[in-house]
Amino acid sequence: MKRLLKWAGYGLAGIVALLLVVIGGLYAASEVMIRWPVDRPKVQLVASHDSGAVRRGARVAKLNGCHDCHGQKLEGLLFHDEMPIIRAWGPNLSRVIAVQSDAQLDGAIRHGVAGDGRRLWMMPSSAFAHLSDQETSDLLAYLRTYRPTGEEQPRFQVGPVGRLGVLLGQFRSEADTIKINGPALKIADLGPEHAQGRELARACVECHGPSLEGNKMMKSPDLSIVASYDPEDFARLLHTGVAAGDRKVGLMTQIAPARFGGLSAQEVSALQGYLKARAARQIAMADVTSKGTQQP
Numbered sequence: 671m672k673r674l675l676k677w678a679g680y681g682l683a684g685i686v687a688l689l690l691v692v693i694g695g696l697y698a699a700s701e702v703m704i705r706w707p708v709d710r711p712k713v714q715l716v717a718s719h720d721s722g723a724v725r726r727g728a729r730v731a732k733l734n735g736c737h738d739c740h741g742q743k744l745e746g747l748l749f750h751d752e753m754p755i756i757r758a759w760g761p762n763l764s765r766v767i768a769v770q771s772d773a774q775l776d777g778a779i780r781h782g783v784a785g786d787g788r789r790l791w792m793m794p795s796s797a798f799a800h801l802s803d804q805e806t807s808d809l810l811a812y813l814r815t816y817r818p819t820g821e822e823q824p825r826f827q828v829g830p831v832g833r834l835g836v837l838l839g840q841f842r843s844e845a846d847t848i849k850i851n852g853p854a855l856k857i858a859d860l861g862p863e864h865a866q867g868r869e870l871a872r873a874c875v876e877c878h879g880p881s882l883e884g885n886k887m888m889k890s891p892d893l894s895i896v897a898s899y900d901p902e903d904f905a906r907l908l909h910t911g912v913a914a915g916d917r918k919v920g921l922m923t924q925i926a927p928a929r930f931g932g933l934s935a936q937e938v939s940a941l942q943g944y945l946k947a948r949a950a951r952q953i954a955m956a957d958v959t960s961k962g963t964q965q966p
Contacts, residue, residue: 700833708789708845711781715803716772717810727812730805733873734798735929736763736813744813745820750792754829758792765818772810780806782844789843792826796847797876800855856880860947867944870937873929877921882948889920896942897949905938 718727731737739749739760746762766785767775774785782795801809828836835841842850857871857880871882874893879885884892896904903914908930911923933941 696837697833700828700836703836704791704828704843706789707787708783708843710783710787711777713773713776713781715776715806715810717814718804718807719811723808723811724815726805727808727810729932730801730809731812732932733870733929734801735876735925736809738925738928739792741820743819744816746823748823753827755832755835756792756826756828758826759823762820762823763813764816764820765822767813767816768818772807775810775813776806779809782846782848789845791828791841791843793844794876795844796851796880797872799848800872800875851880857882858948858951860944860951864940864944864947866937867940867942867947870933870941871944882945890922893945894949894952896945899942901939901942904942905935908933908938908941 717723737744739747740763741747741760744763744767746760746764748757748759750756750758770785777783778785778790778793778795780795780799780801782790782793784790832841855872857868857875859868871893874882877885877888877890878893879890882893884890899907899914907913907919907922908926910931911918911926913919913922930938
């Protein structure tokens with residue numbers, strides 16, 4: 671009996687050792703994937719220098735939430751804490767700006783590549799890839815008004831669930847996401863009458879997905895839901911973060927006032943007009959598909 675228990679103990683120890691080796695190997699593989707460098711983008715963009723550049727850049731920063739992740743002074747902050755998936759700090763951008771060129775900053779903003787060649791994982795470059803050269807130049811002009819302050823922020827931490835996502839290709843770096851999705855703006859072009867609304871809708875891509883069809887990870891809905899909003903309710907949601915029925919709606923409630931609170935009534939109307947037209951087109955396409963699949 672003692673011999674049997676002894677060999678059972680050896681067997682259990684062997685299994686534990688094997689599991690530790692496998693776990694260690696998976697951890698190492700995910701770490702390599704996270705840290706693997708990427709080719710630096712060939713960009714030559716420079717910051718705007720005209721008198722209106724900083725004002726225009728401040729609007730770009732506001733609509734796209736730069737301060738949400740990097741702090742009011744760009745000093746950086748912990749903006750996402752969801753272990754065992756990931757814990758992420760926005761870097762101290764005020765210090766990064768002081769030592770990087772405009773082209774390096776553009777590489778991070780629109781291409782998902784840090785100045786030292788690292789691929790970025792939590793910076794929403796895939797959403798910012800659709801910023802025009804002018805918008806990005808203006809944004810750089812605005813960012814360069816900030817002087818270095820605060821301390822360096824920690825490197826982001828990926829938990830076991832997040833690492834599994836990396837290994838399975840469910841959690842991708844921004845550089846890889848841009849490579850897979852391509853640089854083209856995927857939200858529907860509904861004609862010149864909705865051009866302004868479509869332009870404003872780019873700010874929704876980060877949370878609602880490249881086609882505005884929702885993001886399961888962020889628990890954000892397809893924006894066709896906007897078709898059911900009264901104009902007053904939609905304006906209140908954007909300006910205050912409070913949805914119809916006095917409801918708080920997660921992340922939107924937190925970020926809407928800072929990002930969209932400054933939109934004019936005309937801009938709010940243009941955005942809702944675009945989203946309503948998009949919803950109507952979805953319904954029309956669904957009807958055509960349904961009729962096409964009906965049996966005679």
